[in-house]
Amino acid sequence: MTSVLYDVPGPRAVLRNRLIGVATILVILGLIGFVVYRFAVTGQFSAEKWYVFSFSAVWVQIAEATGRTLAAFAAAGVLAIVLGFVLAIGRLSDHAWVRVPVTAVVEVFRAIPVLVLMLLMYYGLPVVGINVEVYWAVVIPLMVYNGSVLSEVLRAGVEALPRGQGEAAYAIGLRKSGVMAFVLLPQAVRSMLPVIIAQLVVTLKDTALGFIITYPELLAFAKLIGSQGTYGRPILQAGIVAAIIYIGLCLLLSGIAKWVELRLRSSPRVIAAAAAVAPLQREGGTNTQLIVAQREDDVQRQDDQGA
Amino acid sequence: MGVIFNHLPIWGEAISNTLILFFGGGVLALILGTIVGAARVSPIPIARAVGTVYVNTVRNTPLTLVFFFFAFGYPQLGLPAFNFLYLGILALGLYTATYVAEVLRSGINTVPVGQAEAARAIGLPFSQVMGYVVLPQAFRSVVPPLMSVFIALLKNTTVAAGFSVAELGRIRAVMSERGENALVVLLWVAVIFVALVLLLSWLQRTLENRWRIAR
Amino acid sequence: MRKTRIGALAIIGIAALALTACNSGTPTAAPSDGEGTDEGTAWFEVAEDVTLEGSPTFDRISDAGKVVVGVKEDQPGLGYLDVVTKERTGFDIDIARWIAASLGVDEDNIEFVRVDSSAREQSIVNGDIDYYVGTYSITDKRKEQIDFAGPYFVTGQGLLVAADSDIKSVDDLSADTTVCSATGSTPIQNIRTNYPEVKTVEFNGYSDCVEALSSGTVDAVTTDEAILIGYAAQDPDNLKVVGEPFSEERYGVGLAKGDAALQEHINTLFTDGGEIWQAIFDKNLGSSGIDVKQPAVD
Numbered sequence: 001m002t003s004v005l006y007d008v009p010g011p012r013a014v015l016r017n018r019l020i021g022v023a024t025i026l027v028i029l030g031l032i033g034f035v036v037y038r039f040a041v042t043g044q045f046s047a048e049k050w051y052v053f054s055f056s057a058v059w060v061q062i063a064e065a066t067g068r069t070l071a072a073f074a075a076a077g078v079l080a081i082v083l084g085f086v087l088a089i090g091r092l093s094d095h096a097w098v099r100v101p102v103t104a105v106v107e108v109f110r111a112i113p114v115l116v117l118m119l120l121m122y123y124g125l126p127v128v129g130i131n132v133e134v135y136w137a138v139v140i141p142l143m144v145y146n147g148s149v150l151s152e153v154l155r156a157g158v159e160a161l162p163r164g165q166g167e168a169a170y171a172i173g174l175r176k177s178g179v180m181a182f183v184l185l186p187q188a189v190r191s192m193l194p195v196i197i198a199q200l201v202v203t204l205k206d207t208a209l210g211f212i213i214t215y216p217e218l219l220a221f222a223k224l225i226g227s228q229g230t231y232g233r234p235i236l237q238a239g240i241v242a243a244i245i246y247i248g249l250c251l252l253l254s255g256i257a258k259w260v261e262l263r264l265r266s267s268p269r270v271i272a273a274a275a276a277v278a279p280l281q282r283e284g285g286t287n288t289q290l291i292v293a294q295r296e297d298d299v300q301r302q303d304d305q306g307a
Numbered sequence: 308m309g310v311i312f313n314h315l316p317i318w319g320e321a322i323s324n325t326l327i328l329f330f331g332g333g334v335l336a337l338i339l340g341t342i343v344g345a346a347r348v349s350p351i352p353i354a355r356a357v358g359t360v361y362v363n364t365v366r367n368t369p370l371t372l373v374f375f376f377f378a379f380g381y382p383q384l385g386l387p388a389f390n391f392l393y394l395g396i397l398a399l400g401l402y403t404a405t406y407v408a409e410v411l412r413s414g415i416n417t418v419p420v421g422q423a424e425a426a427r428a429i430g431l432p433f434s435q436v437m438g439y440v441v442l443p444q445a446f447r448s449v450v451p452p453l454m455s456v457f458i459a460l461l462k463n464t465t466v467a468a469g470f471s472v473a474e475l476g477r478i479r480a481v482m483s484e485r486g487e488n489a490l491v492v493l494l495w496v497a498v499i500f501v502a503l504v505l506l507l508s509w510l511q512r513t514l515e516n517r518w519r520i521a522r
Numbered sequence: 523m524r525k526t527r528i529g530a531l532a533i534i535g536i537a538a539l540a541l542t543a544c545n546s547g548t549p550t551a552a553p554s555d556g557e558g559t560d561e562g563t564a565w566f567e568v569a570e571d572v573t574l575e576g577s578p579t580f581d582r583i584s585d586a587g588k589v590v591v592g593v594k595e596d597q598p599g600l601g602y603l604d605v606v607t608k609e610r611t612g613f614d615i616d617i618a619r620w621i622a623a624s625l626g627v628d629e630d631n632i633e634f635v636r637v638d639s640s641a642r643e644q645s646i647v648n649g650d651i652d653y654y655v656g657t658y659s660i661t662d663k664r665k666e667q668i669d670f671a672g673p674y675f676v677t678g679q680g681l682l683v684a685a686d687s688d689i690k691s692v693d694d695l696s697a698d699t700t701v702c703s704a705t706g707s708t709p710i711q712n713i714r715t716n717y718p719e720v721k722t723v724e725f726n727g728y729s730d731c732v733e734a735l736s737s738g739t740v741d742a743v744t745t746d747e748a749i750l751i752g753y754a755a756q757d758p759d760n761l762k763v764v765g766e767p768f769s770e771e772r773y774g775v776g777l778a779k780g781d782a783a784l785q786e787h788i789n790t791l792f793t794d795g796g797e798i799w800q801a802i803f804d805k806n807l808g809s810s811g812i813d814v815k816q817p818a819v820d
Contacts (some may be wrong), residue, residue: 005415005423005441006350006433013350021353028357038384042737055606081376104700111504112497113462115476123479123641126648146396201367206368212469212476214638220369226379227596227729229756235379235733243372250367382737391723471725480640480705489644 044236052231053241065221066245071134072217073204076142080203081196083143084150091155109148111160115209117141122213138210138217146203153195158187190264201250207227208246258307308483310491317481322499324474328395328464333457335400340407347412348435362405370466378470391499395467399460406456414449415441447518454511458504475499566619572626577783579674589627591618592637592645592654592776596729599752599806601656603636610634613748613806617674618655619773620798620808624791638726639704643667646776653784654776657749659708669735669781670774671788674799676817678767680747681708682754686737687705689742691765694721702731702740709745712769728753736760746771748807772817 009017039045052058090102109117132140149207152265161184169183189196211220226235311318346358365373377398378391389397418441426440467474475496482492574580575719583589593615594601601612615634622632637645642658645651646668653671660670681701682688695701697719705724713720723740726729731743732753743750747767754761777784792799 042383111501113465115465120493124493126488205369208371382739
C-alpha cells in the first residue's frame with residue numbers, strides 16, 4: 001500500500017523531495033548537534049567522567065548486573081509462555097465455570113500496571129507476613145502480566161484460524177483437548193509468533209522496572225555508578241552505557257524473531273498454514289499482492305499434490 | 308477506606324498527576340506519532356529512514372531508561388528547567404509516539420489499495436491523497452489498536468514513580484512514611500487502575516462497534 | 523557466511539583488546555579520609571564465646587554464622603561503597619563492624635545490604651536484616667514498629683547549596699526555592715511540616731539530590747549535616763554546607779521490636795567503648811571540622 005500513495009516523482013517532485021530531505025537532515029543534525037554541544041560544554045565527555053569505566057572490576061560488575069537482568073527475563077519469559085497457554089486454553093473452554101473466572105483473571109491482570117504488581121509483592125505482602133525474595137517479586141508480576149497478554153494473543157490466533165480446521169479436527173474424532181493440542185494451538189502459535197516474540201521483548205524491557213523495588217539489575221547498577229562521588233558522579237555516562245546494552249539485547253531478541261520468522265516462512269507446513277489464514281494475516285500486503293499470493297499458493301499446492 | 312479519606316489531598320494529587328501524565332503524554336504521542344507515521348510512508352527516503360531509526364531505537368529501549376535520560380540528562384542541556392512532571396510527559400510522549408506511529412502505519416495499510424490508486428488517478432498529490440482519502444478511512448480501523456496503546460500509556464505512567472513524580476505509583480512510599488498499611492494502599496492503587504482501564508476498554512469497545520466497517 | 527564469521531571474530535578480538543587496556547587494579551589517586559586506613563579493624567577484636575540470652579536476632583545470627591546488616595551505599599564518610607574497589611567505608615559501616623565483632627562475628631561473615639530510607643522499617647520487621655546502621659534517626663513514630671539502640675551520633679538538619687548560592691540558612695528558603703531530600707526521611711517531613719510553602723522534590727537517595735543540585739534542578743539539598751559534609755568534601759569547588767543545624771537528629775541502630783537483650787548489649791558496648799568510638803569518628807569524619815562528642819545512650 002505504501003508504494004501506491006504517490007506517483008513516480010517527476011523532475012519538480014524529485015527536486016522538492018530532495019530539498020525536504022536536506023531540510024530534514026539539517027533539522028535532525030541540528031538537534032543532535034545541540035545535545036552533543038551542551039553535553040560537551042557541561043563536561044560530559046571529559047575523561048574524568050568516563051574514568052570509572054576504565055576499570056575491569058566495573059565491567060565485571062556490569063556483566064553480573066546484565067546477567068541478573070537476563071536471569072529475571074529468562075524465568076519470566078518461559079513462565080509467561082506457559083501461563084499464556086494455560087490461560088488461553090481456559091478462555092477457549094466450553095465450560096462457563098472455567099471460562100468466566102479465567103476471563104476475569106486475565107482482564108484484571110492486564111489492567112494492573114506491572115510496577116504496581118511488583119510493589120504489591122515486595123512491599124505489600126510482607127505486611128501480611130509473606131516475605132518474597134526480590135527476584136521473585138520481579139519475575140512473578142512479569143509472568144502474570146505477560147502471560148495474560150500472551151493468552152489474549154493466542155486466543156486471537158486460534159479464533160483467526162479458519163473454522164474448517166476445527167471442524168475437520170472434530171470430524172476425525174478428536175476431542176476438545178486433542179483439537180486444541182494437535183490442530184489449533186500449533187497453527188495459532190506459528191501465525192502469532194512475531195507477536196509472541198515482540199511480547200518477550202516487552203518482558204525484557206520491563207525487567208528494568210526492577211530497580212524501583214531494588215532488584216540489583218543493570219539499571220540499578222548504572223544508578224549506583226552514577227552516584228559515585230569519588231568518580232565525578234557519572235550518571236549520564238552510566239545511563240548511556242546501560243542504554244547501549246539494553247538496546248543491543250532487545251535488537252538481538254528482535255533479530256532472533258525475524259530469523260525464526262524467516263526460517264518458518266520457508267517450511268512447507270507453514271506455507272500451507274499461512275495460505276489458510278492469508279486473508280487475515282498478510283498485514284503488509286495490498287489486495288493486489290494478496291490475489292497474486294493466493295494464486296501462487298494454489299500453484300504451490302498443486303505442485304505439492306503432484307498435479 | 309480510612310486510608311483514602313484520611314489523606315484525601317495526597318490521593319487527589321496522585322490521581323490528578325497520573326491523569327495529567329496520561330493526557331499530556333497522550334496528546335504529545337498523537338501529534339508526534341502522526342508526524343513520524345507520515346514520515347515513514349512519505350516519498351522522501353531520508354524521512355523514511357529517520358522515522359525508522361527513531362521508531363526502532365525507542366521501541367527497543369526500556370521506558371525506565373527514557374525517563375532516566377530525561378530526569379538526569381535534560382538538566383545538562385541548559386534549557387529552561389522543567390518540573391519533573393513535564394519531563395515525565397515528554398518522556399511518555401516520546402516513547403508512546405513510536406507505538407502510535409506503528410499503529411497508524413498498519414492502519415494505513417488496511418485501507419484498500421484501490422482507494423489510493425483512484426486518488427492518484429484523479430491527480431491528487433501525496434499530501435492530498437493522505438489528507439482527503441487515506442487517513443480519514445484509516446482512522447476508523449486505527450481506533451481500537453490506538454486505544455490499546457493508550458491503555459498501555461496509562462499503565463506506563465506508573466514508571467514516573469521512580470523519578471520523583473508524585474503519582475499513584477509513588478504513593479506507597481508517601482503513605483508508609485505516615486504509617487499506613489502498605490498492602491491496603493497498594494490494593495487501592497490497583498483497584499483505581501483496574502477501574503480506569505476498564506473505562507478505557509469500554510470506550511474502545513463502543514467506538515469499535517460504532518465504527519465497524521463491513522467490507 | 524565466511525564474511526560474517528570473520529566479522530564476528532574481528533569484533534571479539536577488538537573487544538578483548540579493549541578489555542586488556544582496562545585498569546584492573548585500584549585507582550591510583552584514591553582519596554582517603556583521615557589517617558590510618560588499615561588500622562581500622564585493629565581497634566576492636568572479635569569477641570569469643572559470646573552468648574546473649576533472650577535475643578531472637580542473636581540466635582538467628584549464631585545459627586546462620588553470619589550477620590546481615592542494612593546500610594547505605596551512597597553517603598561518603600558515613601556509608602559508602604566504592605564501585606571499583608568494592609570497599610565499604612564510613613562511620614556507620616565501622617560502627618556496624620564494631621557491633622558485629624562484639625557479637626562474635628568477624629569481618630568476613632558480615633553481609634552488608636543496601637536498604638533505602640523508605641524501606642528501613644519494613645526490612646527490619648521482615649527479618650531481612652539483623653540490624654540497620656545508616657543515618658537512622660530515632661523518632662517516636664518509628665519506635666512503633668522497631669526498637670533503637672543508642673543514640674551513637676547527634677547531628678542536625680542542614681542545607682547543601684551550590685557554591686555561588688545566596689541561601690545562607692533555612693530562613694532563606696521561600697516559595698521560590700526547591701529543596702530536595704530522600705523519600706521517607708525525617709528531613710523532608712520536617713520541611714513539609716514547618717516550611718510548607720517551600721517546594722520539595724524527593725528521590726530514592728541523597729546522591730540523586732546532589733546530582734540535581736549540581737545541574738541546577740533544585741536549589742538546596744536538605745538532610746543531616748553529617749551526610750551533607752561528606753558530599754561537600756567530594757566536590758568542594760561547587761558545593762557548600764550553610765547555616766546552623768535547624769533540628770536535632772539522633773542516630774540509632776535499628777533493631778527488631780522487643781529485642782531488649784540485643785538493645786542492652788549494644789548500649790553497653792557504646793557506653794563502655796568511648797575510645798573506640800572516638801577512633802572511628804576521627805578516622806571517618808575527623809577531617810571534616812565538625813566537633814561531636816559521643817552522646818549518652820537512652
